[in-house]
Amino acid sequence: MRLPSWLSQHLAALRALLVMTVLLGLAYPLALVAIGKIPGLDHKAAGSMVTVGDTTVGSSLIGQAFTDKDGNPIPKYFQSRPSAAGDGYDPTATAASNLGPESVVDTIAPDAKDSKPSLLTQVCSRSLAIGKLEGVDGSRPFCTSDGVGAVLAVWRRDGLTGPVTRVVSVNQTGTPFLATYDGVPVQPAKAGEDYVADGGIITPIRGNAPAHAAVPADAVTASGSGLDPDISPAYANLQAPRIARERGLTLDQVHALIKKYTDGRALGFMGEPAVDVLELNLALDGEN
Template sequence: MRLPSWISQHVAALRAVIVFTIVLGLAYPLVMVAVGKLPGLDSRANGSMITVADNKVGSKLIGQLFTDKDGNPIPKYFQSRPSAAGDGYDPTSTSASNLGPESIVDTLSKNPDDASQSLLTQVCTRSLDIGKLEGVSGARPFCAPDGTGAVLGVFRSGGFTGPITRVVAVNETGTPFLDTYQGVKVEPAQNDVDYQAEGAVMTPIRGDAPAKPAVPADAVTASGSGLDPDISPQYADLQAPRIARERGLTLDQVHQLIKAHTDGRTLGFMGEPGVNVLELNIALDQGQK
């Protein structure tokens, strides 16, 4: 007996669903699980966890903070790069700050909930703090000495052209980082005032900081995921004198550890070399036992 065409079509569709369910829903996942259990791959399949004395201390794929309960860096440990994921390296809140190069003006307000720092001020503040921690200059272009973004709101008589009539240090409510700009006295900013909306032209001031700051870029900027476990060899080298001093090691010993935990470019040409901070700090602790 020949089935009606509509029934034949439904039977064929049901067969396809059953076959693909078995192949893709059962067989394929089981094969992948089996591959993940192969020697050399099993640890990666389980999150690349690092175990020390039978205790899992973290994953080599996710960074973590090495700070005390008040958020201050612990001097004897290498420090990771900043993180915008939750309170720092929170895998459940992975994200970036969503601030870009044009974020140069802080939101100043008497209400702390309404106030926020621009990316420029965040970078300047971090660079200043790291400079103090490592005993180097934290100065960098377009940063004021107090760690805020060095940005002026310049008012002109013709809007974008004409003589300057007023200048405001838009990120500073205290003493401005410049006394005058092109002969016009610089005013401190006022809270809850949008100077750009009032017609000021935002003008970053480079200052006299070196073109290549002592504090590298990855030390003051968060990664896109907020979970990057690596720092650059340059940032690791910057921290080496502090680690040697705190641990009672020679600088050469610390540099050898950094080199041993530096991964090269992927496939030899993709990306940049990176130093895994967790693995490096574990090596330091184990070397001191």
């Protein structure tokens, strides 16, 4: 007996569903699990976890914070690159801040919890904090001395031209970083005000900071994934004097460890040299 065409089509679709379920829902995942158990691959398949004794201390592929319960850096450890993934280095929330070079104006809300710092202010505040931690000049171009973006909203009589009529330091609610601009007193920002919509011309002020900041770029910016386990040799070397002091080691000993745990460019020409922070800190713990 020949089945109706509609029933034949449904049965064919059901058979295809069952076959694809077995192949892609069972056989394929099980095959990948089996491949992950092959000696030499099993460590990577399990997340490249790093253990000390019987204790798992982290992953060689995912960064982590070396801070106390209040979020303050632990002085005897090298510090990692900042992270925008969840609450920091969260592999289930891997992400960047999605803020670009034009993010220079903070959102200052009446309720502080709704305020959002611009990328520029994040960079400025991190650089200032790292400068204090490492005992170096944390100043950067376009940053104020109190660690926010040095940005003004400027109004001119004829729109884009003519004499300046009003100036606001858009990222500061306290005393502005400049007293006057073009002869006009600089006003502090007010919470909830949108100075761009109000016609202000956003004007970053470079200031007198050195062109080449003492604090490297990777120390003040998060990676695209937010999970980067590495820092640049420049950032590691910046931290070396503090580590030597806290650990009772010589600076040469610390520099030797940094060099040991520095990976070169992939294939000799791709990317930049990088220092694995977790492995370096574990090596330090083994020194004393």
